[in-house]
Amino acid sequence: MQPLVVSHPLAQCHLTEMRNASTPSHRFRRHLNLLGRMLFLEATRELSVDAIRVQTPLQETDGVTLARPMVLVPILRAGLGLLDGILSLVPDASVAHVGIKRNEETALPQPYYANLPPVITEADVFLLDPMLATGGSAVEAVRQLKAAGAKHVTMLCVVSCPQGIATLSKAHPDVRIVTAAIDDSLNDCRYIVPGLGDAGDRYFGTL
Ligand code: PRP
Ligand code: URA
Numbered sequence: 792m793q794p795l796v797v798s799h800p801l802a803q804c805h806l807t808e809m810r811n812a813s814t815p816s817h818r819f820r821r822h823l824n825l826l827g828r829m830l831f832l833e834a835t836r837e838l839s840v841d842a843i844r845v846q847t848p849l850q851e852t853d854g855v856t857l858a859r860p861m862v863l864v865p866i867l868r869a870g871l872g873l874l875d876g877i878l879s880l881v882p883d884a885s886v887a888h889v890g891i892k893r894n895e896e897t898a899l900p901q902p903y904y905a906n907l908p909p910v911i912t913e914a915d916v917f918l919l920d921p922m923l924a925t926g927g928s929a930v931e932a933v934r935q936l937k938a939a940g941a942k943h944v945t946m947l948c949v950v951s952c953p954q955g956i957a958t959l960s961k962a963h964p965d966v967r968i969v970t971a972a973i974d975d976s977l978n979d980c981r982y983i984v985p986g987l988g989d990a991g992d993r994y995f996g997t998l
């Protein structure tokens with residue numbers, strides 16, 4: 792499955808502000824929140840809905856409702872930056888959590904927390920993380936989601952790169968990737984270049 796790259800000009804303006812090393816945390820947060828909403832709107836364009844009838848104040852008419860429950864899963868920490876904006880669009884969604892920290896020397900994912908509700912087995916699941924670098928964290932997160940019974944998983948990330956996409960697609964070919972950018976590559980420290988730096992540190996102001 793090819794990743795969906797959200798090329799909307801407004802999305803690319805938010806991304807550019809986030810890439811800028813001079814953008815302070817409070818503005819980085821705002822741009823991530825808004826860009827997250829845009830990625831989510833594109834990711835849900837083909838979402839399954841059921842037809843229903845609704846009674847307006849004047850008469851009955853056709854409407855739709857989501858066919859499946861929805862679960863949003865931010866990968867802690869940086870994934871939290873995408874959560875609030877998306878939740879404002881789907882206030883009935885459940886929020887599950889997966890905590891994974893990349894080892895700073897090996898870049899291997901170190902899982903440290905998970906809270907996945909039973910509804911995940913029948914839900915449309917959206918995994919949220921601004922960065923898809925080596926892909927190790929995403930592969931581990933999807934492994935946990937599937938072990939909990941998830942069947943319909945979409946990964947939303949702001950910046951991705953060919954290595955991360957290849958690794959995630961190989962491990963989980965059924966997972967759709969929606970991103971604002973596919974950058975050139977990883978540097979020697981396995982950071983995405985040009986990228987935007989350390990998303991969690993920039994978002995939380997812990998640089
Ligand atoms: C970052 C990012 C992803 C991961 C991507 O998180 O938010 O979760 O690295 O790298 P990968 O694709 O090579 O696994 P980090 O581990 O720095 O944790 P943080 O969000 O707590 O800062
Ligand atoms: N994590 C980040 O926050 N940024 C990268 O470029 C790679 C991993």
